[in-house]
Amino acid sequence: MMTAPPALSDDERAAILDAVREFTAAELAPHALERDEREIFPRDTLRRAGELGLGGICVREDVGGAGLARIDAAAIYEALAEGDPSLAAYISIHNMVAGIIDVYGTEEQRTQWLPRLVSLEEVSSYCLTEPGAGSDAASLSTTAVADADGYVLTGVKQFISAAGESAVYVVMARTGDATSGARGISAFLVPGDAPGLSFGPNEHKMGWRAQPTRQVMLDGVRVPASALVGEEGQGFRIAMAALDGGRLGIAACSIGGAQWAMDRTVRYVQERTAFGEALAEKQSVVFSLADMATDLHAARALVQGAARALDARADDAAVQCAMAKRFATDAGFRVANDALQLHGGYGYLREFGLEKVVRDLRVHQILEGTNEIMRVIVGRELLRRGRMAR
């Protein structure tokens, strides 16, 4: 098992974050409202993100990855989300796929796919959810039947980010019998142009409108045996391990989006007057801001702690990631919504950007495991251990 890279020094991290913030200000923030309104998935912008190393943030350097630790990746997602949570979150999903290939893939799979994924020349999709298997993903019914030439995949995947655009799909499919549960699931790399692969229409969504979400249909898709990632039966474990990092990415995007809304609100309440004084003179307003800042600070601390635990391969890393995801995505949504409220009617107008952040952050409480499933993970571990480690 490869070891995690050390976290950057403060100076190194500051230099990278400066470059990411410059990119965010120049490329993500300016067109965020237009991308949302017109449902634009900006492949050129993503390629420019790739030039900064953002397509393979934790991927090893031999294939062009940036080779960074999770704690640095979290700071990067946060900075990106200050410009556009929808695109930042897609970059996080793409990194999750690149991470699967880097960690579990063969050298052949790594060199075949990673150089074009880390450069964001090509995008990728993670295919776990099905119409009949969301939270209960281990009950998935897509099959991968082995024959002399490899495997034949048949089934439907639901809510797949970047489907229809991706060069490669990591597809979790059942190689065991119908009763095999999580142990009967394997992971496959399916090229976007594979015969038998097709896509549903782009779903019309409340938020995350700068990235497409489609059904993926696999109708007898043939892949060679070399498309298997890891070993047969390891797919569910690979999918869940990848989600630990994915959940930190989504959590960090919630913090970044909420921080953007918070910063605007701190300025706004000092400019806007009501009843003869600035809103900032009212104690209830200041108390709101203080709670918002405290929640974001706590969320960031949880994400950083979980990132360290994941890099250190701590026993309770998955639980810490679940705690961080649940807390940060709830806090992020609440803070963004409170920021909207403090803007009064202006918060409800599209041009102010706050309603977009609220819409974008809402789905973070639902995907990569709903926040109820995060509670299931934490609660189960709590009952098993008796108390959480300190």
Ligand SMILES: Cc1cc2nc3c(=O)[nH]c(=O)nc-3n(C[C@H](O)[C@H](O)[C@H](O)COP(=O)(O)OP(=O)(O)OC[C@H]3O[C@@H](n4cnc5c(N)ncnc54)[C@H](O)[C@@H]3O)c2cc1C
């Ligand atoms: C915009 C978007 C993008 C997505 N992108 C991807 C992607 O790229 N790849 C991918 O594989 N998936 C993706 N998903 C799917 C996402 O991960 C699922 O929607 C999510 O896991 C929930 O599954 P479900 O929608 O089937 O809800 P369900 O599992 O049907 O859950 C419905 C409700 O029941 C609750 N519930 C379920 N089980 C329990 C339980 N045991 N205890 C308490 N409450 C429970 C849930 O928390 C939820 O509130 C995406 C979803 C969206 C909306």
